Amino acid sequence: MNESLHKDVYRLLRNTAKYLKIELRKKIEEYDITWQQFHALYHIGDEGITANELARELNCNASNMTGIIDRMTDNGWVYREHSKEDRRVWFVKLTDEGLNLKNKLLPIHQENIIQVMSVLSEEELMLLKDLLSKLTDTEALL
């Protein structure tokens, strides 16, 4: 098999993901929130979420999460609340302002995603989904 095909597709995959991110990110950051802070907002539900869970959702590590939550706290969008069952655990919860911002930005972001992905037909999207799933389902990645 032509082995440069592997490299070409890998490069294209990385670049595509990166360009889509840049495109979507630009649109979100127009609303004076960083990309990662927006994603954190996205994953904080009414019950709150722990820093560790949030880090897992964002695919980032816990130490990184601390700073992001700190800055969001400074911005008035979230606050920390100690867990009663486990004194080690903090729940991150939305302030009213944070909830408002989330409710405002979420539909915008969803619409942006649909827009950039709409280049592909439904058949193509399902096909792409299958191919990508194969790549992440490998033992080597887990």
Next chain:
Amino acid sequence: MNESLHKDVYRLLRNTAKYLKIELRKKIEEYDITWQQFHALYHIGDEGITANELARELNCNASNMTGIIDRMTDNGWVYREHSKEDRRVWFVKLTDEGLNLKNKLLPIHQENIIQVMSVLSEEELMLLKDLLSKLTDTEALL
């Protein structure tokens, strides 16, 4: 059309790219070089390359490049050489040590890429390539 399909595929695309990167990165960083510094090494040919061109190759911005080149210089892998035609321009060139490291790591990285991508058949790779190309070929992204 089911609109959550767009979001699912977008998320999968981002996650796949991220996991592949993490996997490949881990293997490279075993050799005591950072991921970005390795990619810089990758793109510096015998004639050298300017900081701006290098930044474009790495999809990062020029201000970022300065620090990466600085650290690579500290590590003894590259040096800067003033252009004779244009005093604003610096060429980044490989030292012998940098060239040795590049020659050592390049085939390892290529092999790693082939390994993770080999989950897909040649037909699947070509299909994936087509689908991804459609996503980056949109006007919206340029």
Next chain:
DNA sequence: AATATATAATTCATATATGAACTATTTATA
């Protein structure tokens, strides 16, 4: 030639990433 404009690279301020070490708790186990 004098001035305005553009360009290459850097510096600065801020926000992520990453992994190692550390603190406070909790859970497991001898």
Next chain:
DNA sequence: TATAAATAGTTCATATATGAATTATATATT
């Protein structure tokens, strides 16, 4: 129950990212 091992979150050091402002130089225009 005393102690070891595990866990949640933080701090620290270092390396990227990003965009705005700055410096030095080159090019275009009058």
